Amino acid sequence: xxxxxxxxxxxxxxxxxxxxxxxxxxxxxxxxxxxxxxxxxxxxxxxxxxxxxxxxxxxxxxxxxxxxxxxxxxxxxxxxxxxxxxxxxxxxxxxxxxxxxxxxxxxxxxxxxxxxxxxxxxxxxxxxxxxxxxxxxxxxxxxxxxxxxxxxxxxxxxxxxxxxxxxxxxxxxxxxxxxxxxxxxxxxxxxxxxxxxxxxxxxxxxxxxxxxxxxxxxxxxxxxxxxxxxxxxxxxxxxxxxxxxxxxxxxxxxxxxxxxxxxxxxxxxxxxxxxxxxxxxxxxxxxxxxxxxxxxxxxxxxxxxxxxxxxxxxxxxxxxxxxxxxxxxxxxxxxxxxxxxxxxxxxxxxxxxxxxxxxxxxxxxxxxxxxxxxxxxxxxxxxxxxxxxxxxxxxxxxxxxxxxxxxxxxxx
Amino acid sequence: xxxxxxxxxxxxxxxxxxxxxxxxxxxxxxxxxxxxxxxxxxxxxxxxxxxxxxxxxxxxxxxxxxxxxxxxxxxxxxxxxxxxxxxxxxxxxxxxxxxxxxxxxxxxxxxxxxxxxxxxxxxxxxxxxxxxxxxxxxxxxxxxxxxxxxxxxxxxxxxxxxxxxxxxxxxxxxxxxxxxxxxxxxxxxxxxxxxxxxxxxxxxxxxxxxxxxxxxxxxxxxxxxxxxxxxxxxxxxxxxxxxxxxxxxxxxxxxxxxxxxxxxxxxxxxxxxxxxxxxxxxxxxxxxxxxxxxxxxxxxxxxxxxxxxxxxxx
Ligand code: HEM
Numbered sequence: 001x002x003x004x005x006x007x008x009x010x011x012x013x014x015x016x017x018x019x020x021x022x023x024x025x026x027x028x029x030x031x032x033x034x035x036x037x038x039x040x041x042x043x044x045x046x047x048x049x050x051x052x053x054x055x056x057x058x059x060x061x062x063x064x065x066x067x068x069x070x071x072x073x074x075x076x077x078x079x080x081x082x083x084x085x086x087x088x089x090x091x092x093x094x095x096x097x098x099x100x101x102x103x104x105x106x107x108x109x110x111x112x113x114x115x116x117x118x119x120x121x122x123x124x125x126x127x128x129x130x131x132x133x134x135x136x137x138x139x140x141x142x143x144x145x146x147x148x149x150x151x152x153x154x155x156x157x158x159x160x161x162x163x164x165x166x167x168x169x170x171x172x173x174x175x176x177x178x179x180x181x182x183x184x185x186x187x188x189x190x191x192x193x194x195x196x197x198x199x200x201x202x203x204x205x206x207x208x209x210x211x212x213x214x215x216x217x218x219x220x221x222x223x224x225x226x227x228x229x230x231x232x233x234x235x236x237x238x239x240x241x242x243x244x245x246x247x248x249x250x251x252x253x254x255x256x257x258x259x260x261x262x263x264x265x266x267x268x269x270x271x272x273x274x275x276x277x278x279x280x281x282x283x284x285x286x287x288x289x290x291x292x293x294x295x296x297x298x299x300x301x302x303x304x305x306x307x308x309x310x311x312x313x314x315x316x317x318x319x320x321x322x323x324x325x326x327x328x329x330x331x332x333x334x335x336x337x338x339x340x341x342x343x344x345x346x347x348x349x350x351x352x353x354x355x356x357x358x359x360x361x362x363x364x365x366x367x368x369x370x371x372x373x374x375x376x377x378x379x380x381x382x383x384x385x386x387x388x389x390x391x392x393x394x395x396x397x398x399x400x401x402x403x404x405x406x407x408x409x410x411x412x
Numbered sequence: 413x414x415x416x417x418x419x420x421x422x423x424x425x426x427x428x429x430x431x432x433x434x435x436x437x438x439x440x441x442x443x444x445x446x447x448x449x450x451x452x453x454x455x456x457x458x459x460x461x462x463x464x465x466x467x468x469x470x471x472x473x474x475x476x477x478x479x480x481x482x483x484x485x486x487x488x489x490x491x492x493x494x495x496x497x498x499x500x501x502x503x504x505x506x507x508x509x510x511x512x513x514x515x516x517x518x519x520x521x522x523x524x525x526x527x528x529x530x531x532x533x534x535x536x537x538x539x540x541x542x543x544x545x546x547x548x549x550x551x552x553x554x555x556x557x558x559x560x561x562x563x564x565x566x567x568x569x570x571x572x573x574x575x576x577x578x579x580x581x582x583x584x585x586x587x588x589x590x591x592x593x594x595x596x597x598x599x600x601x602x603x604x605x606x607x608x609x610x611x612x613x614x615x616x617x618x619x620x621x622x623x624x625x626x627x628x629x630x631x632x633x634x635x636x637x638x639x640x641x642x643x644x645x646x647x648x649x650x651x652x653x654x655x656x657x658x659x660x661x662x663x664x665x666x667x668x669x670x671x672x673x674x675x676x677x678x679x680x681x682x683x684x685x686x687x688x689x690x691x692x693x694x695x696x697x698x699x700x701x702x703x704x705x706x707x708x709x710x711x712x713x714x715x716x717x718x719x720x721x722x723x724x725x726x
Contacts, residue, residue: 061640081485084448096692098441105444107482108437233435235694300448302485314487315450315636 007265008386011038021046028056028066030090030296030319036391040295041336044068044324053308056319059091064298064317065310068324070331070348072308076299076320077353081106083299083318085355089395090298090319100240102247102355105302109354112240115225116358119218125361128163129369135162136370144377148384148405151260152398155370156253157183163366164248168241169210169217178202186250187400196242203241207234218244244359251294252363254398255349256370258291259284262338264383264404269338274375283340284367289347290338292323294396297351322348378406415489415516415552417582417605418624419454420639422446422631423493425684426464426476428697434472436479438694443483443490445635445692452639455489456480457627461520462558463680465493467699474508481513489515491554497523499544506549516552518584518627519545521564528564538570539577546579553577556584556609565592568599575603582624584609590621597622611679613665616657619645629679630668633686634660634722660720667716681705685713689723 015034024043035043047054048068057063067073076083086103087093098104101112118124139159143149161182170178181202184195207223214220222240225232232240263270273280301316312318326347327335350357357363383389384403392400424446427438446456458480459465459473468476480490492509494517496502502522509517519542521531530537538555545553555574557565565587566574574580583600585593586609597606605624608615619626619642631638641661644653668682684696685705696705705713717723 084444084485086444086448096445096687096690098444108440227437233429233438233694236437302447303487313451314485315448315452 006386008261008383008389009038009265011040011042013037013039015039019043021050025051025054026056027058028054028319029058030321030323031393031395033393036393036397040323040397041327044321045327047321048324048328053310060317062316064090064319065307065312066296066319066321067307068321068328069308070325070328073320073322073325073348074352075307076318077351077355079305080109080354082302082305084302085109085299087300088297090296090317097235097239099243100236101358102243106354111227112236113354113358115222115227115240116218119221120358120360120362122361125365128362129365131166132163132366132369133373135159135166136366136373140373140377144408147408148403150401151404152253152257152400152402155374156256156260157186159370160249160253160256160366163362164245167218167248167362168206168244169215169219170206171209174202174206182245182249185246186253199245200238200242203238207237207241247357248359248362250394250396250398251357252359252366254293254396255284255288255291255363256367257399257402258293259287259367259371260374260381260404261383261389261399261402262287262290264381266338267380267382269340270375270381273340273371274379277372277375279340280368280371280375281364282342282345284364284371285345285347285349286338286340286342287367288349289326289332289342289345291397292326292347292349293398294349294351295323296321297395320348322351376411377409378404379409381406415581417454417489417516417554417607419452420625420631420635420642421455421457421491421607421627422453422635422638423457423460423463423627423629424480425629425632425680425687425693426468426699427684427693428464428695428699430695430697432697432699434468434476435694436475439476439479440483442632443480446632447483447485447488449635450639452641452643453631453635454625455491455515456484457491457493457518458514459493460518460629461493461495463629464699464702466495466701470504470508473505474512477509477512477514491516491518492551493518493520493556495520495523499527499541502545503548506545506551510549510551514551516554516581517549518554518556520556520558521566531570532564532566535567535569535573538566539573542574542577542580546577549579551579552581553579554582554584555580556586558586568592568596571596572599572601572603575600580604582607584627585623586610588612588614588618590614590617593618593623594621611665611668613662615665616645616662629683630664632683633664633668633690633717637661660722663719664716664722667712667719682709682713685710686717689714689717 052069054066084105086098088103101109104112136159139155143154165178181195181198206219210220210223222237296319299318301312305312329335350360382405384405388403390401392398427435429435484490492514494505582605584607588610607625607627608618608623609627611630626642641653641656680702681696681698687693688696
């Protein structure tokens with residue numbers, strides 16, 4: 001099918017000659033840029049039908065398994081002792097120390113995770129809602145009057161980064177520096193050095209500062225935390241800090257950007273949410289199911305196990321295709337319909353089981369607040385030009401550029 | 413006896429804090445790191461007396477076992493290294509290993525010089541010792557013989573008899589002499605598997621002289637690659653194994669496990685320092701009597717990792 005449509009999201013569009021079910025069954029690569037525009041979901045549905053436990057020869061020596069069925073992936077989530085979370089990306093970054101807690105396994109994972117459970121509880125994050133709202137409005141006020149914007153650049157990224165900087169307890173004087181590192185990290189911009197190395201260096205300084213001057217923030221909490229009556233080691237503290245920013249940044253900003261894309265391409269949906277803002281909360285989760293920005297992460301088999309009729313050996317790598325699971329017709333009636341009132345909606349957009357996203361409440365509130373405030377101020381939201389959209393593949397997919405037009409609405 | 417040993421068995425390094433106490437969580441991570449390293453890695457050896465275990469108290473060794481057993485997944489045997497001066501102390505440690513869920517015991521010759529002399533010369537003495545140990549425990553036993561030089565290795569006929577004992581499931585051989593090793597391998601005739609335990613450049617030759625696997629301290633560094641190397645070499649996939657060995661394995665063994673490291677007796681500190689340079693460990697501290705690493709040795713480790721292409725930026 002050639003690209004004659006004026007919508008960006010177009011899963012049935014062919015990606016070229018290689019775009020055949022046979023190709024993907026043997027060479028699936030969740031970061032293949034030709035899976036953009038929603039093709040990822042068409043290909044995943046085909047795999048779910050034809051080879052729900054596929055084996056791809058890409059990346060790692062010996063390739064990796066790809067699971068597409070909800071129930072198979074659920075089996076993995078329920079058995080973290082058999083399916084190690086390290087390395088959690090495929091191909092691996094090559095980090096030799098597991099990132100905490102996302103790559104930690106039992107018995108360490110639970111105590112690590114518990115350190116932040118109060119901080120990230122729904123109640124604690126709801127208390128931050130007014131602050132998040134202020135950050136969102138500040139960003140919106142900068143461009144709404146123009147009637148056009150790149151929503152990723154002007155709202156999603158700066159708003160989410162602002163919230164994270166606050167959460168981490170970055171002092172005012174370092175905000176700009178941290179913002180710069182954060183943006184380069186998300187864009188994988190190494191033109192001025194490696195932002196991950198800079199981030200590590202910055203956290204070393206921040207941790208030292210928070211040892212002396214604790215605050216009400218995540219870095220202070222981790223720095224002063226104790227496990228079994230002992231403080232965390234320097235490595236543990238830094239390995240924990242290093243996870244939070246990337247885990248909370250690109251994921252949330254990407255989810256937000258896809259949400260705006262779907263609203264722009266489904267104006268009746270935007271009208272419905274504007275008319276009934278109470279639906280926005282469930283709409284957020286449905287958009288995350290529908291876009292599944294964190295498409296797939298990986299596990300390592302720790303002892304021989306059978307999944308979906310296939311035997312996996314110790315050391316085998318397994319990719320969990322959450323995007324496929326989130327459209328599994330065995331779990332979601334009419335899975336390809338965006339139903340903002342879907343109930344139940346036990347999607348895997350935030351993962352599942354013991355590694356379920358720690359920041360789930362923070363992310364939901366941020367996206368809801370951004371939508372509430374944007375829908376008040378932006379009417380008739382539409383894509384400025386589908387050809388100008390830039391989508392970025394990765395473990396987390398996102399829209400780097402999303403130009404929108406809209407009718408500004410004055411809010412008193 | 414259901415435990416069949418084959419493949420690579422890294423002797424897990426014990427991470428210590430600056431004050432030389434055991435960094436327990438880091439140790440759990442280390443065991444899990446080895447367990448995830450693919451099917452080539454058959455299990456793990458803990459409390460290796462050639463490493464930090466020699467400087468641990470009985471309680472600490474028990475704790476190490478407990479941590480390893482809790483961290484190791486099903487089907488990934490934890491083999492408790494056991495060495496003591498007397499047979500009674502060996503039996504005590506066997507009891508501890510049993511109580512803390514080890515899957516097998518790797519029994520080194522008792523260190524009492526009189527016993528060592530008897531075990532290495534009298535053909536019947538090793539059989540009597542292991543029969544006594546087998547009566548004292550229901551753990552599968554792995555017979556360890558240490559380097560010929562300064563260690564204790566058993567007469568070939570004694571090994572043949574040990575291999576016939578029901579409780580003995582494998583022999584770990586660190587004598588490092590290819591001719592003698594081949595002779596013992598032929599004599600044992602696959603009654604039990606033989607694992608080579610030599611962290612030195614002669615490793616490949618020893619494996620080819622006859623073995624079902626290896627027990628290596630150096631494989632704490634890049635365990636997946638070491639596991640694949642041993643599996644490939646023993647399965648005759650020589651293209652892959654030889655290429656990797658020439659490029660990575662041998663340079664590492666030459667420096668990290670070579671004669672200098674062994675002469676200084678500081679193998680554990682060398683390997684730990686390698687992990688520090690790779691960013692995996694926080695420090696390279698070791699418990700006395702293990703000697704700390706000298707600055708010169710530290711530089712040699714760095715050089716070895718660089719030559720093996722493991723250091724970022726090289
Ligand atoms: C819409 C935005 C987000 C999405 C889609 C998302 C997605 C996910 C997913 C799929 C996982 C599971 C990983 C696995 O099982 O291997 C996860 C884990 C995690 N997320 Fe999020 N995330 C989001 C926002 C956030 C935020 C805002 C934070 C914190 C500020 C955060 C912190 C974490 C952490 C620490 C983990 C690891 C949890 C563990 O291993 O126990 N995430 N996230």
